[in-house]
Structures are given as C-alpha cells and as structure tokens.
Amino acid sequence: METDLKARAEAAVPKFKLLKVLNQDQAGRRVSLHGTIDNEPAVMVVERATFPSSEVYLAGLPSSLSRLRNLGANDIYAWSMARTGPVESEVKPDGDNGHENGVDFFADLKINLIYPCTEAHVKKYSKQGVRFVTETPEIYKNHIRPFMQQKREQGRLNWVFNIIEGRTEVEDVIYRTKLGEAGDEGFLLLPDLNWDRKTLEGLHLLALVERRDIWSLRDLKKKHIPWLQHIKSKVVSATTQTYPSIEENQLKLYVHYQPTYYHFHIHIVHVALEAGATQATGKAVGLDSILETLKVMGGDDEAGMDALSMSYTLGEASELWTDIFEPLKTSGAASR
Template sequence: MSSPTPEDLLRQFKFSFLINQDTRTKSVNLLGTIASAPAILIAEKTAFDISAFNLSHFPAPALLPAVALVEKNDIYHWFLASTVSGVRTADALAQGGADVKITMIWPATEAHVRKYSKQNVRMVEETAEVYRRCVWPYVQAKREGGRLGWVYNILEGKAEAESVIVRDDDPVEGFILLPDLKWDRKTMASLYTMALVQRRDITSLRDLKKRDVPWLKRLQANIIKGVCAKYPSVEPDQLKLYIHYQPSYYHFHIHAVSVTHDGGMGQAAGRALLLGNVISQLEWMGGGEEAGFADVTLTYFVGEESELWQGVFEGLREKRNCEEAAAVEDGVVGDGMAA
C-alpha cells in the first residue's frame, strides 16, 4: 500500500483551534491533527501582482478546490492553493492561479505551537555574561537531536535542490542561495531569498568576529550578484540583506529581500540587523581580530511563549525585580535608622 502524498496528508487535517490571525499579512495559523499527531497549518494570501491582476476580481474565502505541493523538507511542507473553483490543476496554480500559500508543519512540536501562537513580546537585554552563562546552553540544545536536519538537507542537496539559485560547495566560502518559501517566486516587490552558509561553526551573530569581515564582505557581494543574475529586473540597491537575532534556527544564514518587502516583525528593530551595519560594527571593534559580538550587550525582543523567555529571561527579570525591591527596602530602613 503506497504512503499518502503530502496533498493527502493536508486533506486529512482536522481543525482544533485558531492559534493566531494576522490581518496585515492576511494569514491564519491553525492547530489540529493529522493521523492523531499534532499539525499546524499556516495559510496566507499570496501577494498580488497588480500589473497582471484585476483587483476587482478579488476572491472570497472558500474551500480549496486545488492544492499543489511546492516543496517538502523534513516536517515542513509548502503548498499553493486556490479558492477559485475554476482553478483545479497544479499547472494552473503554478502559472498564477494560486491565491493562497499554505505551510504545513507535521508532526508539530510544542515549540512550534508556541512559536506560531499569538503572544505578548518583551524587550530583553542580553549581556555577554548572560549569553555565555544562560543563552549559549540554550543554543547548544537547539542544535541537537536533528533539529537542523532540514538545513543540512538543503546544504547536502537532498531537499529543495531544484529551487537553488546559487550553489557553492566550498566548505569555507560556500553558500546556498534559494528563494524563501514565504515568497511566491513571481512578485518582485515581495522578493525574499535566503543564503545558508556552508560553514557550520557559526550559529548566530554572536559567533561573528572582526576576522570574519573579509569573508562577510565577499558573502555580501556574492549574494547580491546571485540574486541580480537570477532576477535581472532587480538592481543591487533594491536589495536589503539582514541577519536575525535571535534567529529562528542556529545555523548562520542571511536574508536577502526586496527593499519594498514588508516583513513585519521579522524586519523590525530588535530582530533584524542589516548586514552592512554588522560588518561596519565589526570593523570598528577594538581588541584585535578575535573581538566580536560575543563581547557586547544586545537588546532585542522575545515572545512570552518562547522557550528563551520562559527558560532564561523571565527568571532573570524576576531576580532583578527582587534585587531592586530589596535595595529599595534596605534604603528605606537605612534612612530610618540614620534618623
């Protein structure tokens, strides 16, 4: 008996809860099950190419008569779909008939549910000491147990090979550039690509040192060159390259997107750092070639449902509040005694 296709699995999804809705991106995050295992569906409206699309024909939400798999990698599946009854074939979807993108995560973990659920966010201050003592163990744990398997699948050519824009297998200089699955691959105003470096010794911004500046500059130039060669209508100064901190996964990667793309929280201060600014900061750091971001204080936001907040920063916040309260009480008592 043949295994069910990703499309079959998608049709088996049983809805449990709406865990988030974003009217800006016109997306919904649904929690449910597939074959009794937790699953998350992230459905969003694709960007409209207004040069070829009549906005007066905007379709009303309905059941999806057509679904086509775009890519599959480990537990992640990406689909194009249509709410229009006349669009029923994969070819029609690929040629512009899709009006919905769907990301399916199956089986989904509790960490996935937390990540995609609506939550409050907090600004945190991560000193070099807090990073080394508290955050680095968290990063190490996140890299264990095959959590980066889907990244290595791409680097090793086992997944998304047909989507690759640039492949350079040099273990030091190399990188893989490919379209991000958030992008419909047609609308240049929302162009979104990602570069995964071949090096496996850099987990995040924290591992970058002054000695990495020449490498980062070459990487920056080659990413821009690759994007512009693949999409000739895009000019170098129409791209912005940035790094996330904290990143979603701990293998160093760079986002290269259209300057007109609205990435919401993903491009907000407290999450995204422009690559050019990172390079400049490293160049001006004192302390020799080994100086780097491991030695500085970084301020960013985290969600209250994240493991990083609940496992690290919430406890640090409570400890700080207790210490401040004790200091105030000691000051009051001291003043009274002095009087």
C-alpha cells in the same frame, strides 16, 4: 439615499472592465487597477481581506481547496500555493502566465504546513504577549550559548543540513558553490518559504553558509570581515543574475537575532517588500551594520559580536522567555 448609494456601488463592481494594472504592493496582496464602468474611467483597489475568525469556516477551509500545488518540502515542513475558487472559473491565458510550463493555475492562498509539529511550534504560532529584552555578554555566555548548543544537539538543524548536503530542495537552489570544495566560502541561495516565488517586489531569499562553526551573529568576529564581504558580494551577484530586472541597490540583506534556527544564514529581500515583524527593530540586524560594527570594534581579530549587549523582542511563550529571561527577571539577575 444611503441604501441607494450602497446598491449602486455593489452593482458597479461586476461591470468593471480592466484597462491596465497600475500597481501591486504589500508583497502582491493589494493591486490597483485602472478601467471603466459604463464607459466612465474608474480605479479599483483590490486587497486580500482578513480571514474570518469563524471556526466553522476555518475548519472547512483545507478540504474546500479546489487546487493545491506544492512548492517544496523538507523534513516536517512543506509549503504550497492554493486556489479557493472553482477550477472552472480559471481562464487559460494566450501567453505566459508566470507559472511553470504555462500551467493554467492562479493561486490566491499560500499555505505553510508543519507536520507532525511539536509543542514548540504550537507556542511559536499562538497569539502571545511580547517582551523587549536585553541580552548582555554575560547572559549570552552563561545562558544563551548553552541554550543554542542544546537545540543544535537535539537535531533541530537536520532540515538545514539536508538542504546544504543536497538531499532535499535541490531543484529550488538558485546558486551554490560546489559542495565541500569551497571550504569556508561555501554557501547556497534559495527562496524563503514565505515568498510565492513570483512577485519580485515580494522577493525573499535565504543564503545558507556551508560552514557550521557560526551559529548566529554572536559568533562573528573581526577576522570574519573579509569572509562576510565575500559572501555578501556573491549573494548579491547571484540574485541579480537570476532576476535581471532587480538591481543591486534594490536588495536589502539582514540576519535575525534571535534567529529561528542556530545555523548562520542571511535574508535577502527586495527593498519594496513592506517591513513586517521579521524586518522590524528587535528582530532584524542589517548585514552592513554588522560589518561596520566589526570594523570599528577595538581589539584584535578575535574581538567580536559576543562582546556587545543585544536587545530584541521575545514572545512570552518562547523558551528563551520562559526558561531564561523570565527567571532572570524574577530573580533580579537580568543584567548578569
């Protein structure tokens, strides 16, 4: 009986005839379809399966791609959309298929490439334990701030400056003030490399500010409130003008702490984008929450976020853990 049911289920799937797409969620990774099988109504939910752990399969995956379309490249970073199925199986639609120039290309993979990578990249993307740490104002001043400065001086921000100064990703910029003419108000808006640039409910943009004196949210002070409010207003306006089907209250703005790189930037995502690790507590801090914190903070205009204790998660392979927090924990000085 069980064998018969399995055989019936497997035979039914190829006979599914689509009537309507009901929903897309998980940033486009799952789709719900309404259709018929043998003239009977049916609902089919299709979700991208997890990758096999077989090294034999994964070793052959890059060379087996039938198509690859680069979305952008900057310094050692590149990101592309790819197709694993045969090109011959693609069917060119009668109307616009959502791709540039109506090109007949349906991707089922998004690939981010870092080449050549560093040992730090290898550690970042390796499976590792996670710790929840508290960074006091003293730890920030004595350990984290010098760490940030060291990373900036190592040229870790060259790719960011390439974007800001218009040397790379020029065609990707959605909105920007004229370079060098807006002073502290200058910024640009472009797609995050993790967005496929097509699924609006998976929208993920970055706002990079031109000014270089703000490395992270730790540098924000009460005197920056008008500046933050202005940037927020311009970012939201630029996003909704570019994507008219999205309304202001469908956007969520946040910053990371610790950020991946030490140049102030704001993440803009669709509220329907399911929160993964990058939006979780211990990583993402809402822009509105930062503004409200600054507004109620005591002191003069120089009072700021560097006076607070910040708690967040760290991978055990990260330099912040191995070089700072683990030694502090071992020495019993984690609160200093």
